[in-house]
Amino acid sequence: MFENLSDRLERSFKILKGEGKITEINVAETLKDVRRALLDADVNYKVAKTFTDTVKKKALGMNVLTAVKPGQLMVKLVHDELAELMGGEAKEIDLGGHPAVIMMAGLNGAGKTTMSGKLAKLLKDKRNKKPLLAACDTFRPAAMEQLRVLAEQVQVPIYMEEGAKDPVQVALNAIQEAKAKGYDVVIVDTAGRQSIDEELMQQAENIKAAINPNETLLVVDAMTGQDAVNTAKTFNERLEIDGVILTKLDGDSRGGAALSIRTVVDKPIKFIGTGEKMEALDVFHPDRMADRILGMGDVVSLVERAQEQFDLEEAKRLEKKIAKNKFDFNDFLGQIQQIKKMGNIKDLASMIPGVGKAIKDVDIDDNAFKSIEAIIYSMTPKERTNPSILDQSRRRRIAKGSGTDIQEVNRLIKQFEQMRKMMKMISGNNMANMAKMAGMMGKMKGMPGMPGMPKF
Numbered sequence: 063m064f065e066n067l068s069d070r071l072e073r074s075f076k077i078l079k080g081e082g083k084i085t086e087i088n089v090a091e092t093l094k095d096v097r098r099a100l101l102d103a104d105v106n107y108k109v110a111k112t113f114t115d116t117v118k119k120k121a122l123g124m125n126v127l128t129a130v131k132p133g134q135l136m137v138k139l140v141h142d143e144l145a146e147l148m149g150g151e152a153k154e155i156d157l158g159g160h161p162a163v164i165m166m167a168g169l170n171g172a173g174k175t176t177m178s179g180k181l182a183k184l185l186k187d188k189r190n191k192k193p194l195l196a197a198c199d200t201f202r203p204a205a206m207e208q209l210r211v212l213a214e215q216v217q218v219p220i221y222m223e224e225g226a227k228d229p230v231q232v233a234l235n236a237i238q239e240a241k242a243k244g245y246d247v248v249i250v251d252t253a254g255r256q257s258i259d260e261e262l263m264q265q266a267e268n269i270k271a272a273i274n275p276n277e278t279l280l281v282v283d284a285m286t287g288q289d290a291v292n293t294a295k296t297f298n299e300r301l302e303i304d305g306v307i308l309t310k311l312d313g314d315s316r317g318g319a320a321l322s323i324r325t326v327v328d329k330p331i332k333f334i335g336t337g338e339k340m341e342a343l344d345v346f347h348p349d350r351m352a353d354r355i356l357g358m359g360d361v362v363s364l365v366e367r368a369q370e371q372f373d374l375e376e377a378k379r380l381e382k383k384i385a386k387n388k389f390d391f392n393d394f395l396g397q398i399q400q401i402k403k404m405g406n407i408k409d410l411a412s413m414i415p416g417v418g419k420a421i422k423d424v425d426i427d428d429n430a431f432k433s434i435e436a437i438i439y440s441m442t443p444k445e446r447t448n449p450s451i452l453d454q455s456r457r458r459r460i461a462k463g464s465g466t467d468i469q470e471v472n473r474l475i476k477q478f479e480q481m482r483k484m485m486k487m488i489s490g491n492n493m494a495n496m497a498k499m500a501g502m503m504g505k506m507k508g509m510p511g512m513p514g515m516p517k518f
């Protein structure tokens with residue numbers, strides 16, 4: 063995410079390294095490079111120029127701050143302006159009404175139907191809502207089936223009328239269904255096209271006029287760069303959208319859409335898709351994204367994801383086991399499952415300040431724990447509970463059963479024992495938090511492909 067832009071900005075700031083103070087000459091040289099970096103990231107030209115002009119004006123007006131190094135001051139100014147460029151602060155969606163109605167719009171291929179399912183899951187799991195998915199894409203029958211499959215996957219009810227031709231009536235019927243059965247949010251998945259045409263826009267306008275949604279969210283593909291911005295502009299002119307969901311941001315090394323869309327369309331980015339899993343939909347925080355673009359990580363989001371998977375009762379149970387040195391492979395496996403639920407492993411690691419740059423060229427597979435899990439699953443219940451009985455004969459059997467070799471099994475058991483000793487040592491020090499952190503750090507050391515770390 064934004065890897066090329068981050069590298070270019072870092073090189074731009076090096077122009078000021080060693081300078082004693084801010085001058086018009088060194089600021090102009092730095093910002094000329096910053097503007098090139100933004101344009102290479104597919105940021106709208108007018109947006110890039112306005113951005114650098116604003117930063118230059120602020121930088122030259124703050125040259126009295128002699129206690130701050132010029133390079134540090136420029137990073138701070140660029141950070142604040144990037145955050146402002148992307149909207150300044152996170153924008154909530156309107157969930158008022160009985161039910162609240164959210165209309166999803168966009169072109170085919172942007173991920174609109176998938177985002178409908180992801181949004182339903184987010185509202186159910188994080189906002190304690192009872193959403194109903196409404197299959198109103200009568201133009202593409204496969205879209206209804208896709209939404210039905212997604213609804214089952216996220217365990218959310220769906221309203222659909224097979225063979226229906228009038229999407230407006232289907233949407234209205236879905237809202238009535240929600241009122242009758244007590245659902246408090248209706249997410250209306252509308253039709254898309256390969257490109258914008260009059261039929262698509264008229265149908266979207268008709269649906270919006272009939273259902274009067276709380277929110278009209280446009281789903282756009284971040285990887286299409288300025289095409290995404292142009293799509294948003296056209297939809298907004300016809301539909302007056304309330305916000306944007308950017309998809310495939312995890313695969314976009316340029317990120318121009320995220321940096322341009324707020325200024326060009328004057329509508330906030332409300333959510334971003336960060337992966338293929340149904341959990342991979344995040345509220346968009348401009349300040350946190352600015353942190354990540356400038357290589358500062360995003361610890362707040364990392365902690366929030368950890369808290370979503372954190373179970374207080376489970377932590378207390380583990381605390382007691384760790385204090386008695388009874389932490390076993392079943393517990394270890396459970397912790398791995400929690401980390402996997404937090405999202406893409408490389409994305410998680412990049413949220414730690416300084417780590418993103420170190421691992422940018424490292425291929426960390428989402429199946430990084432696959433061989434570890436295979437080894438543990440090849441153990442008997444007794445062996446998982448009592449690691450001390452794992453003699454060489456048992457280890458050879460486990461290696462054969464897991465498709466690994468004896469060295470890998472030995473390495474895992476050794477690291478597990480080291481981790482268990484470390485956790486025992488800190489067991490008296492606020493274990494409700496420290497056990498979780500120790501477990502996470504211990505397992506992160508075992509991630510395959512990380513430079514200088516053991517490979518499983």
